[in-house]
Amino acid sequence: MESLKTTTIPQLEAPAATARPTAPPASAAVGLATILLVDSVDINRQLIKGILKFGPYRILEARQPNEAFQLLEQADVDLIIADLVMPEISNDMQGGLEFCRRVKANRRTRLVPILILTSVQGNNNVIASLESGADEFLIKPLQPAVFRTRIRTMLRSKRTLDSLEEAETIIFAMAETVEQRDKETGHHCQRLAALSVALGTALGLPEDDLLALYRGGYLHDIGKIAIPDSILFKRGVLNEEEWLVMRSHTLKGEAICRRMRSLAPVLPIIRNHHEKWDGSGYPDGLAGEQIPLLARILQLADIYDALTSRRSYKSAFSADEAVAMLQKEAAMNWRDPELVSVFVEMVRQPNFVAHSAALFAPDPAHSDLSSREAAELQTMRESLARMSREVLK
Numbered sequence: 001m002e003s004l005k006t007t008t009i010p011q012l013e014a015p016a017a018t019a020r021p022t023a024p025p026a027s028a029a030v031g032l033a034t035i036l037l038v039d040s041v042d043i044n045r046q047l048i049k050g051i052l053k054f055g056p057y058r059i060l061e062a063r064q065p066n067e068a069f070q071l072l073e074q075a076d077v078d079l080i081i082a083d084l085v086m087p088e089i090s091n092d093m094q095g096g097l098e099f100c101r102r103v104k105a106n107r108r109t110r111l112v113p114i115l116i117l118t119s120v121q122g123n124n125n126v127i128a129s130l131e132s133g134a135d136e137f138l139i140k141p142l143q144p145a146v147f148r149t150r151i152r153t154m155l156r157s158k159r160t161l162d163s164l165e166e167a168e169t170i171i172f173a174m175a176e177t178v179e180q181r182d183k184e185t186g187h188h189c190q191r192l193a194a195l196s197v198a199l200g201t202a203l204g205l206p207e208d209d210l211l212a213l214y215r216g217g218y219l220h221d222i223g224k225i226a227i228p229d230s231i232l233f234k235r236g237v238l239n240e241e242e243w244l245v246m247r248s249h250t251l252k253g254e255a256i257c258r259r260m261r262s263l264a265p266v267l268p269i270i271r272n273h274h275e276k277w278d279g280s281g282y283p284d285g286l287a288g289e290q291i292p293l294l295a296r297i298l299q300l301a302d303i304y305d306a307l308t309s310r311r312s313y314k315s316a317f318s319a320d321e322a323v324a325m326l327q328k329e330a331a332m333n334w335r336d337p338e339l340v341s342v343f344v345e346m347v348r349q350p351n352f353v354a355h356s357a358a359l360f361a362p363d364p365a366h367s368d369l370s371s372r373e374a375a376e377l378q379t380m381r382e383s384l385a386r387m388s389r390e391v392l393k
């Protein structure tokens with residue numbers, strides 16, 4: 001049960017249409033959930049504030065979607081309550097749907113739950129709202145008790161998500177520490193994530209697998225955090241005992257990430273990214289298709305990126321040289337030959353390497369690409385989609 005001891009609505013007047021809305025300082029609302037109301041009708045916002053006035057909430061108000069986006073930039077919002085009707089976005093009575101899509105497309109706000117309100121009856125509205133990213137839907141007139149309960153439930157889920165996100169953030173920070181220990185690898189994880197997702201896309205894998213590949217790019221070597229520098233950075237050949245320790249990074253990495261249920265799809269990548277097609281790899285000696293597909297994908301990306309990057313002990317190989325080496329490893333029965341063929345076809349696309357890191361930016365419209373680069377990127381995305389259809393035939 002949430003505390004009702006504080007009346008917390010700040011004296012925040014809805015801003016004039018031309019003024020930039022500002023969120024009151026978060027320091028004045030420590031421990032309070034921040035709710036953003038988006039509704040062009042003053043009386044509607046007053047009504048909602050009245051229903052929520054005894055809750056532990058800091059309430060922000062926006063008359064228009066653009067004001068809401070400005071407030072979302074400034075404040076850490078825990079919940080959005082928005083009216084389905086937003087004529088500033090669309091005249092078809094469903095601007096709220098587009099609003100939801102934009103909130104969910106932004107990496108910063110995608111996890112903020114949205115409650116859509118409307119006075120228009122009809123299942124179609126409910127379905128369309130949920131499909132556009134809204135988390136809940138209520139029809140007016142509001143029943144205050146139901147409304148308050150719904151708000152509390154949504155905020156409870158948001159708090160759970162926040163704590164999961166925090167735990168994930170810590171694990172990713174650990175992975176970054178591993179990467180930074182090795183000054184030579186540069187942005188290896190970032191490139192690896194992009195290359196792996198590109199190959200996954202070319203294979204037509206579902207979005208969950210692509211997300212696992214993306215995360216695997218960062219987390220696959222997290223177990224190296226437990227490997228002593230004397231072994232990790234040893235110049236020269238490792239002895240048998242040192243090899244055993246080095247190889248254990250796969251199992252140690254899996255053990256670190258196993259505690260987070262959301263990382264379950266990434267575990268096979270972490271554990272099995274050093275297996276070989278002929279069964280001579282580690283840690284399990286898996287062969288052929290016993291090796292999880294996502295681990296095989298990441299492995300190819302890992303090898304290709306290592307070959308095409310400069311290290312203190314070698315210069316960077318060209319894309320053609322790296323491809324030739326991958327094909328040689330496939331011929332030696334170390335790598336999945338079909339996967340190598342798709343990978344080679346993919347990296348040979350014009351400008352693929354130059355743009356691979358930007359390929360999966362969530363919103364290319366807001367990236368720093370020039371219009372020419374954006375057009376090339378679009379062509380490449382279409383080409384990958386075509387390839388995916390070919391592979392799936």
Ligand SMILES: [Fe+2]
Pocket residue numbers: 220221249273274
């Ligand atoms: Fe590794």
